[in-house]
Amino acid sequence: MAGRPAxxxxxxxxxxxxxxLAPGSLLRRLGEHIQRVQESSxxxxxxxxxxxxxxxxxxxxxxxDPFNTSDRRSFLxxxxxxxxxxxxxxxxxxxxxxxxxxxxxxSVMRGHPAALAxxxxxxxxxxxxxxxxxxxxAGGLDVAQLSFLSSRFALADVASARLALxxxxxxxxxxxxxxxxxxxxxxxxxxxxxxxxxxxFASVASSAPVRAVLDFSEYNEVVSRSLMSxxxxxxxxxxxxxxxxxxxxxxxxxxxxxxxxxxxxxxxxCTSLDRAEDQAELLGALQALVGGxxxxxxxxxxxxxxxxxxxxxxxxxxxRSLSAPYHGLRRAVQVVMHSLGQRCLSFSRAETVARLxxxxxxxxxxxxxxxxxxxxxxxxFYVTCEGPRCPFxxxxxxxxxxxxCEQVFGLSxxxxxxxxxxxxxxxxxxxxxxxxxxFINGDTDPWHVLSVTQALGPSELALLIPGASHCMDMxxxxxxxxxxxxxxxxxxxQQLQIWLGLAKQSSVSSGG
Numbered sequence: 335m336a337g338r339p340a341x342x343x344x345x346x347x348x349x350x351x352x353x354x355l356a357p358g359s360l361l362r363r364l365g366e367h368i369q370r371v372q373e374s375s376x377x378x379x380x381x382x383x384x385x386x387x388x389x390x391x392x393x394x395x396x397x398x399d400p401f402n403t404s405d406r407r408s409f410l411x412x413x414x415x416x417x418x419x420x421x422x423x424x425x426x427x428x429x430x431x432x433x434x435x436x437x438x439x440x441s442v443m444r445g446h447p448a449a450l451a452x453x454x455x456x457x458x459x460x461x462x463x464x465x466x467x468x469x470x471x472a473g474g475l476d477v478a479q480l481s482f483l484s485s486r487f488a489l490a491d492v493a494s495a496r497l498a499l500x501x502x503x504x505x506x507x508x509x510x511x512x513x514x515x516x517x518x519x520x521x522x523x524x525x526x527x528x529x530x531x532x533x534x535f536a537s538v539a540s541s542a543p544v545r546a547v548l549d550f551s552e553y554n555e556v557v558s559r560s561l562m563s564x565x566x567x568x569x570x571x572x573x574x575x576x577x578x579x580x581x582x583x584x585x586x587x588x589x590x591x592x593x594x595x596x597x598x599x600x601x602x603x604c605t606s607l608d609r610a611e612d613q614a615e616l617l618g619a620l621q622a623l624v625g626g627x628x629x630x631x632x633x634x635x636x637x638x639x640x641x642x643x644x645x646x647x648x649x650x651x652x653x654r655s656l657s658a659p660y661h662g663l664r665r666a667v668q669v670v671m672h673s674l675g676q677r678c679l680s681f682s683r684a685e686t687v688a689r690l691x692x693x694x695x696x697x698x699x700x701x702x703x704x705x706x707x708x709x710x711x712x713x714x715f716y717v718t719c720e721g722p723r724c725p726f727x728x729x730x731x732x733x734x735x736x737x738x739c740e741q742v743f744g745l746s747x748x749x750x751x752x753x754x755x756x757x758x759x760x761x762x763x764x765x766x767x768x769x770x771x772x773f774i775n776g777d778t779d780p781w782h783v784l785s786v787t788q789a790l791g792p793s794e795l796a797l798l799i800p801g802a803s804h805c806m807d808m809x810x811x812x813x814x815x816x817x818x819x820x821x822x823x824x825x826x827x828q829q830l831q832i833w834l835g836l837a838k839q840s841s842v843s844s845g846g
Contacts, residue, residue, distance in 0.1 A: 394410070436467030453827070555719045768794065
């Protein structure tokens with residue numbers, strides 16, 4: 335799958351997939367590419383003759399504003415159903431929540447929770463997030479419309495969908511509903527249990543960044559640490575080479591128009607690098623490329639692993655050439671661009687702003703405008719490189735990232751700061767207080783520092799998997815999976831067994 339989306343994603347994605355890569359979108363493109371590869375491989379495995387029924391697509395009519403009963407506007411929210419293993423109406427329901435992107439049918443067919451469904455005869459349902467994929471309300475994506483996009487609205491959708499789907503599929507009132515989700519959707523899974531414990535029996539939250547943070551400098555600290563980790567193919571020499579490569583890029587940017595022109599051609603920048611803000615765009619995209627390699631290390635569909643990136647950066651070091659790491663970074667750029675089907679790596683800041691200002695969902699593609707809005711109004715999550723342990727360029731700095739909120743949505747820095755604080759106050763940050771939640775993280779994943787990595791109580795559980803990357807436990811099993819990842823998946827299964835045993839006891843004692 336080299337840049338061509340699976341057919342079930344629809345035409346919405348095509349424009350974005352073949353466009354340029356700005357820093358803010360590169361990580362999301364990598365994640366979406368990997369998800370498509372993994373989900374489409376699941377579809378190919380399950381669509382063979384005799385493999386059973388294919389997943390069903392459905393639509394729920396949801397209120398646009400669930401907190402205002404006098405507002406009669408609604409939108410259609412997409413869901414997917416896999417009932418191949420559903421043994422009886424009294425069986426459990428595994429509700430897979432979508433996050434900041436399209437949710438395809440593969441989400442209910444392969445990887446967890448689908449892989450866990452046969453053991454318990456579970457019904458598997460995937461629920462796409464409002465304003466993403468094909469669940470975009472009519473009326474475009476202007477700021478007035480986007481005021482209905484937030485995690486709180488999404489959780490109201492979860493509660494409403496949980497009740498509607500139970501009626502639609504005649505699910506027994508005694509059936510336990512268990513939420514699953516990864517990354518932002520992992521946070522939603524945990525928060526669904528926190529806010530609606532009467533509707534959601536338990537939750538499995540993978541790589542869930544439950545603490546909002548304005549300046550996410552810790553991201554690159556983990557990237558730096560992972561580049562040095564021999565367990566995943568890194569080394570101190572690799573980290574030093576990464577640092578040298580970025581220093582060489584910055585040197586060439588300062589060396590005059592001719593050097594910048596050559597750099598533009600070599601690194602695949604779409605436009606001139608003469609303006610400081612466009613240089614920051616390029617440096618941000620390069621950081622995202624290296625960070626994304628760490629974030630999705632060793633996953634099916636990932637263009638690069640830490641081991642391969644380090645191999646490229648260290649190639650040719652025997653001749654002690656100062657530019658050898660830069661040439662390795664250049665080759666890494668070519669690998670990623672080819673894998674994602676991109677024509678160039680970064681483009682001008684003005685073009686970035688113009689694209690993010692577009693309110694037509696088809697222009698916005700896979701949701702860059704929507705996710706930027708959520709970072710500006712709820713989460714922050716702005717990755718910076720200002721600490722002494724960061725091996726990259728100091729650009730782009732936090733102020734330039736916050737400027738996007740002002741330029742695109744008219745939101746001031748003070749309002750973003752306030753929003754981040756309110757999110758942590760509302761959900762509890764890294765001490766959410768939700769019972770019957772299992773938080774799963776990998777220590778290679780930069781996002782684990784915003785999640786829960788140690789148990790907070792007897793029913794607030796945490797599992798930290800050595801050497802695992804972002805949402806790796808959710809991916810389909812592979813022969814190359816590490817022993818620690820296999821053990822992690824066993825722990826998830828064992829915890830489900832405990833929870834479902836509790837649900838059965840509760841049902842019997844209540845006469846359900």
